[in-house]
Amino acid sequence: MAVVDVHRFAESITCHAWSPDHSMFAFCPNNNEVHIYKSSQDHWEMLHVLEKHDQIVSGIDWSSKSNKIVTVSHDRNSYVWSLEGGEWVPTLVILRLNRAALCVQWSPKENKFAVGSGAKTVCICYYEQENNWWVSKLIRKRHESSVTNVAWHPNNVLLATTSTDGKCRVFSTFIKGVDTKDSKAGSPAESKFGEQILQLDLSYSWAFGVKWSPNGFYNTLSHFLRICNLCIGHSSMIYFVDDVGPSPLAQSVAFRDLPLRDVLFISEKMVIGVGYDSNPMIFAADDTGIWSFIKYIGEKKAESSSASYSSQFSEAFTKFYGVHDNCINSIVSLSKAGSPKVMRFSTSVRLDGKIAIWDLGNMQEEIGHQF
Amino acid sequence: MAGAGGFVEADNAEAIIARIETKSSKIESLLKQYKPVEALKTALEGSPPKTLDERCKSANWIVVHRALMAIKDIEGMLNALDVEYYDILMKYLYRGLSTGDRPTCDQCLKIHEKLTDRAGLGCILRCLTDTINTV
Numbered sequence: 001m002a003v004v005d006v007h008r009f010a011e012s013i014t015c016h017a018w019s020p021d022h023s024m025f026a027f028c029p030n031n032n033e034v035h036i037y038k039s040s041q042d043h044w045e046m047l048h049v050l051e052k053h054d055q056i057v058s059g060i061d062w063s064s065k066s067n068k069i070v071t072v073s074h075d076r077n078s079y080v081w082s083l084e085g086g087e088w089v090p091t092l093v094i095l096r097l098n099r100a101a102l103c104v105q106w107s108p109k110e111n112k113f114a115v116g117s118g119a120k121t122v123c124i125c126y127y128e129q130e131n132n133w134w135v136s137k138l139i140r141k142r143h144e145s146s147v148t149n150v151a152w153h154p155n156n157v158l159l160a161t162t163s164t165d166g167k168c169r170v171f172s173t174f175i176k177g178v179d180t181k182d183s184k185a186g187s188p189a190e191s192k193f194g195e196q197i198l199q200l201d202l203s204y205s206w207a208f209g210v211k212w213s214p215n216g217f218y219n220t221l222s223h224f225l226r227i228c229n230l231c232i233g234h235s236s237m238i239y240f241v242d243d244v245g246p247s248p249l250a251q252s253v254a255f256r257d258l259p260l261r262d263v264l265f266i267s268e269k270m271v272i273g274v275g276y277d278s279n280p281m282i283f284a285a286d287d288t289g290i291w292s293f294i295k296y297i298g299e300k301k302a303e304s305s306s307a308s309y310s311s312q313f314s315e316a317f318t319k320f321y322g323v324h325d326n327c328i329n330s331i332v333s334l335s336k337a338g339s340p341k342v343m344r345f346s347t348s349v350r351l352d353g354k355i356a357i358w359d360l361g362n363m364q365e366e367i368g369h370q371f
Numbered sequence: 372m373a374g375a376g377g378f379v380e381a382d383n384a385e386a387i388i389a390r391i392e393t394k395s396s397k398i399e400s401l402l403k404q405y406k407p408v409e410a411l412k413t414a415l416e417g418s419p420p421k422t423l424d425e426r427c428k429s430a431n432w433i434v435v436h437r438a439l440m441a442i443k444d445i446e447g448m449l450n451a452l453d454v455e456y457y458d459i460l461m462k463y464l465y466r467g468l469s470t471g472d473r474p475t476c477d478q479c480l481k482i483h484e485k486l487t488d489r490a491g492l493g494c495i496l497r498c499l500t501d502t503i504n505t506v
Contacts, residue, residue, distance in 0.1 A: 205500035235500035236493030254458070256491025 004344070005357040007044060009037065014056060015330055016348045016355060020064040022334055026050075027348065027355070028057035034071055036088075052079050052090045059104035059115070066110050072101035078115060078125070080134060093134040095123045103149050109156045111178055116147030122161055124173045124193075139171055139194040149262075151210045158197065162207035168239070170198040200241060202250055205234035209262040209273075234259045238273060238283060240291045253283065255293045264331045264345055266360065272297070274328035274347050280358065297358065326351040391430045398434060402441050408448045410438040415456050415463070428506055435463050440478055445485050457490040461498045462506045 010029035018025050024047065026036045034050040034057055053073035062069050069081040069088065076097040079090040095101060099119035106113045115123040115136075120143040123136045145165040152159055153170075157179055160170050172191035173179075191197070236259045240251045260275030269285040282294040326349050334344035334357065346357045394413060401410040414435040442448050452460070464486065467479035487495065 204503050234496075236496045254493060254497060256493045258492050259496060 003356050004359045006354055008352070008354045009035070009044070010353045012351055012353050013348045013355065014058060015060050016332060016346070017060040017062040017069070018332060018334060018346070019062055020067060025346075025355070026060050026062060026069060028060060028071075029353070030056060032056060032073065032075075034060060034069070048088055050079075050081060050088050050090070052092075053077065055100075058100065058102050061104050061106050061113065063106040063110040068106075068110070070104050070106060070113050072104040072115050074100035076101060076117075078104065078123075080113075091134065093125050093136060095125070095136045096138060097121065097123065099146075102146060105150050105152055107152045107156050107173075108154050112156070112173065112175070114150040114152065114159050114173070116150045116161060116163075118146040120145060120147065120163075122147055122150060122159070122171070124159070124175070126175055126178045137175065137193060139173075141194065142169060142171075142196050142199070148206065148208050149210050151212055153212050154214075157191070160210045160212065162210045164206040166201075166203045166205055166207055168200040168202060168207055168210055168241075169196055170200075171196050200239070200250060202239045202241075202252065203235060203237060208234065209260065211263050211265050211271075213265050213268055236260075238263070238271075238291075240285075242289070251291055253291050253293060255281070257281075261327065261329045262331045264333055266345075272331060272345065274331045276327045278324040278326060278328060278349070280328070280331070280347065324349045324352060324354060324356060387424075387427045388430050391427070391434060395434045395437075398438055402438070407438060407441040407443070408451045411435070411442060411448060411460075412452065412456070414438040415452075415459050432463065432466055432506065436467065436475065439463070439467065439482070440474070442478070442482070445482055448482075449485055449489055457486060457494055458497050459506070461486060461490070461494050462501075462504075465498060466506055 009027060012030035014028040014030050016025060016027035024036055024038045025044075026034050028034050032051065032053045032055055035046055036048040036050070037044045038047045050069075050071070053071065053075055054077075055074035057071050057073045059072045060069060067083060070078060070093075071081065072078040072095075076095060076099065078093040078095050078101060080093055081088040081090050083089075095115060095117070097115075097117050097119045099117055101115050101117045101123075103116045104113055112124055112126045115125065117123065120140075122139040122143070124139065125134045125136045127133075128135050143161070143163050143165065144167075145163050147161050147163045149162045150159055151161075157172055157174050158170055159173050160168060162168050172193065172195045174191050174193055236257065237252050237254050238260060240253070242249045242251070258276035260273040260281070262275070263271055263273045265271055271283045271291075273281045273283060275281075277296075280297040282297060283291055284294050285291045324347065328347045328349050331345055331347045334346055344357060344359045346355055348355045398410045398413055401407075401413065414431075414437075460482075464479045464483050467475045468483070470476070
């Protein structure tokens with residue numbers, strides 16, 4: 001088993017985030033508060049309770065370099081919390097939304113963060129030094145429905161979004177004064193804020209998780225970047241998009257079981273998906289670049305990699321070990337900053353209030369050489 | 372959205388129905404030769420999921436239904452069928468179940484059980500969430 005630690009923190013957990021050194025961890029117990037716990041020896045103790053929102057906190061992200069926490073909530077607001085003298089001090093960020101905020105992520109350089117909302121908009125917030133506050137710029141066009149997930153490209157300018165209208169879009173979030181025009185970054189010189197670079201009509205049903213692969217840059221000379229981007233649809237399909245640019249190539253993998261809610265790139269060629277099956281799934285690309293489903297992480301007996309249509313169905317029905325009892329709704333990487341591969345990650349489940357920490361270190365032979 | 376690229380307009384529907392007629396006669400002959408599996412494969416191939424025209428869909432359904440009811444050996448049939456056809460077959464099974472007709476539903480339920488064994492819940496989900504390519 002790859003599970004290292006399972007802990008039940010509350011009745012229900014909406015979202016979670018880890019501190020930069022992975023010793024502390026913040027989550028929302030399905031109410032308007034954010035609890036921060038610290039791990040000491042064998043147990044977890046509650047350190048702080050951040051209480052400022054009026055409704056459920058739907059997204060938390062903890063920046064690794066500047067140690068700030070950003071929280072967004074169904075009350076259409078967002079707070080950026082900084083640790084001053086042992087206390088977390090909130091700064092309100094006026095997002096100018098008229099619907100709930102659903103997800104948030106710090107950009108790689110941590111000078112911006114993106115918020116997806118039910119108002120069919122994405123807010124990009126950046127810090128204005130002169131006025132000492134966070135300003136929000138909205139991307140209002142294009143989305144036809146709620147934005148469920150956002151993901152920053154490593155170049156700090158491109159943002160991928162998924163929405164309940166079934167599409168995945170990539171926007172440019174270039175902000176004058178915040179992003180420097182760096183021609184080496186490969187982004188097109190004429191990109192302006194909110195310009196949609198690409199729209200991927202992949203799925204007919206709601207789309208959930210989206211992530212970029214770790215190597216955002218391959219070829220800095222080409223006009224558009226070569227990256228692998230993946231997003232998942234509610235119809236038990238996962239889409240891998242290569243070469244995001246004028247002519248993206250998408251591969252869709254239809255898999256046997258219930259849909260996924262969130263995904264994480266473990267390395268350039270391997271992805272872990274979590275969702276309604278309460279058991280993380282591994283997908284990997286072989287040498288020719290074709291992705292396929294490999295196995296579940298918590299499988300009792302060894303599975304051959306052609307896990308196509310054998311009688312895995314009956315095993316999936318018998319609760320294999322019960323780490324998570326319910327739909328896993330988020331997966332967060334716990335790797336050390338700068339390491340190219342993710343060896344540890346944590347998953348949180350809404351309805352059973354558990355957080356599980358998984359370690360892939362001892363699974364290398366089982367997963368195979370792709371890892 | 373009707374008439375956009377990929378969707379067939381009304382006048383092409385006649386062409387599709389003509390194709391379905393030829394398919395149907397081929398299937399009749401296959402059934403006479405006691406090859407129900409081949410018949411089903413032929414029926415599922417070239418199902419026109421992208422038409423909006425109800426007549427095409429109904430015409431294709433009649434053909435698929437004929438082949439489905441003739442199947443006796445379900446395991447054998449699923450063994451012979453390619454994996455890509457599982458999703459389409461599942462959609463037709465649900466269409467069969469919605470008819471409420473006793474023998475059709477009996478047959479569809481039997482096939483459904485075996486197909487879910489093989490294809491998993493994901494297949495059912497794709498069938499339910501796909502509102503564009505309906506049969």
